Amino acid sequence: MTVPRTGTPSRGLLIGGREVPALSGRTTDDVDPVTGEVYLTVPAAGPEDVARVVDAAHAAFAEWAATPPSTRRALLERAADLMEARSGEFTDIMIQETGGTRTWAAFNIRMSADLIRQAAGMATRPVGSVLASDVPGEWSMAVREPAGVVAAFVPWNGPLILCTRAIAVALATGNPVVVRPSEDAPVTSGYFLADVLADAGVPAGVVNVLTNDRTDAPAVVEALIADPRVRRVNFTGSTPVGRIVGRLAGEHLKPVILELGGKNPIVVLDDADPVYAASGIAVAKFMNSGQICLSVDRVIVQNGVADAFVEAFLAKVRTVGQGAAEGEHTLVGPMINARAAERVAGLVADAVAKGATVLYGGGPAEGSFYPATVLTDVTPDMRVHTEEVFGPVATVYRVETEDEAVTLANDTEYGLSSAVYTENGGRGLAVARRLRHGNVHINDHSVADEPQAPVGGVKDSGFGHFGSDWGAEFFTETRWITLADRHRAYPV
Incomplete structure (x- = not known):
């Protein structure tokens, strides 16, 4: 009402x-x-x-x-x-x-x-x-x-x-x-x-x-x-x-x-700086409560750096400003309405019921608010695996090889934006050319934007x-x- x-x-x-x-x-x-x-x-x-x-x-x-x-x-x-x-x-x-x-x-x-x-x-x-x-x-x-x-x-x-x-x-x-x-x-x-x-x-x-x-x-x-x-x-x-x-x-x-819409992935290769990647991905996920068409939904990490990345990412998420939109440092404020927050809560509840692990956040919506949330152990039968989240929920996937990372990143009907983190620019460019997305960023996040760039x-x-x-x-x-x-x- x-x-x-x-x-x-x-x-x-x-x-x-x-x-x-x-x-x-x-x-x-x-x-x-x-x-x-x-x-x-x-x-x-x-x-x-x-x-x-x-x-x-x-x-x-x-x-x-x-x-x-x-x-x-x-x-x-x-x-x-x-x-x-x-x-x-x-x-x-x-x-x-x-x-x-x-x-x-x-x-x-x-x-x-x-x-x-x-x-x-x-x-x-x-x-x-x-x-x-x-x-x-x-x-x-x-x-x-x-x-x-x-x-x-x-x-x-x-x-x-x-x-x-x-x-x-x-x-x-x-x-x-x-x-x-x-x-x-x-x-x-x-x-x-x-x-x-x-x-x-x-x-x-x-x-x-x-x-x-x-x-x-x-x-x-x-x-x-x-x-x-x-x-x-x-x-x-x-x-x-x-x-x-x-x-x-x-x-x-x-x-x-x-x-x-998009189901935007960011790939963290095993030679990436985990702390640097964690900083960029925290912005790409939680800016405007994840309600940006370019927001990352899927974080795909090679096992060689996965533990260090997850530790660094959770540390960053804990510092993300949450609460009233008026707050000077708030990234995760209210969503556009309570219906949107309830929808995101439903995605998380579905994932948890099917075996996903909540590393941070989760739970029910409170009015138009939903907390910054990180999930892992996500499987293809979960709605959050295929649906665009459009909210403050990140899903973290662990893979063994670079090829597995690219295959998973491309395994979506969407193709809007993506990113790759690596300390090897040549390797990053090679992976970027294999990603089927309109925008691909190497060592920057998926929300990167410039007025003269061809966005699509x-x-x-x-x-x-x-x-x-x-x-x-x-x-x-x-x-x-x-x-x-x-x-x-x-x-x-």
Whole structure:
């Protein structure tokens, strides 16, 4: 049950620079995961509202696409400055809306500002090339032009980073966007960035925000993807929902980027520094309570270093800050809601009932909190072996050989991110090339990220890449244009 606060604030659908209610007048609640109070109310849009928001984005398309590239670049750079200046504001909102910790909020601001600045540079990059031609006196050119309205579906877990990644390059290359933020975080995964961009001077209608109640999500998503004026779709979230988005995009012939779930492994080879590996893996597992798509789930350790690693890892886990999100050093704070915490508790209970050993933590959930937990003796019949945890539970596997480690790391339908720890760089590179994951890091953790890098998965973790240097082609149409500077002799 949710409890409204006295004087609960509200937002409207952001359409063409104005906030308006849903046509139905319905609203939905944005709930504080710790207190259960309603933090904010937002419109519960239906399919009938989708046309209005796409109308606004499409109306802004021609002018935004024609805006001088240097102007688009300057506006985005100003937005990055404003974002950094509002770090404290964002942190307060994130704590109340998602239970995200101060550490995680600071990373969201820092990474998002870097993403915007990196994307800003795309506005003034070359947009085509001169091609060789066999026709005398003809100039042949491949030219990239903005594609049109972009529909961006953004999750709650890394809200500002993932919203920025979904729209920054689209904006830099001249496209308007419709952001459909998470029902669990409409401000931090939608409105906050839209407000920053508007205050930086991005024209009305270029960035629009469409919110809905969870029960209406399927109809709203389908209507948005089906609108013929929407020319690009990107989605970050779970694999089951990603399959639906991909199917809809395919039906309507819309190019789509999907960044989906992961069952991310980190391999600790027998020549690794166990203490160094333990430090990196503790961050990769417990940052934001393990609620990052790149979080490590499976720690695969060769027996030669396993005892030393487990000792070092447990020592690190004991020092991980746990508790209130406001804590300066908290890594494991509240999860997004009590349902998520109960689900993680269920994974642990299933594993223990089937023979897993709890090395640290475990037990039932307490509201939206679940403690940092380490399991070993995990077997394939346990849910935690195959399901994405998306919570603060690490599973440690012991293997004898390097080949066993690689086989186990690849034994999953997912392929998002992985890492290898070793003191031999050549050996690490050889193992990395055998791992079937979109991102592989040697002597760094699976959550490692940079704004210019091609972030994306393989297998059931999706396809396509986010990243400033990799997204420009996705958000543009390539056209072939020729110009003859003399008359040709036609056969008729």
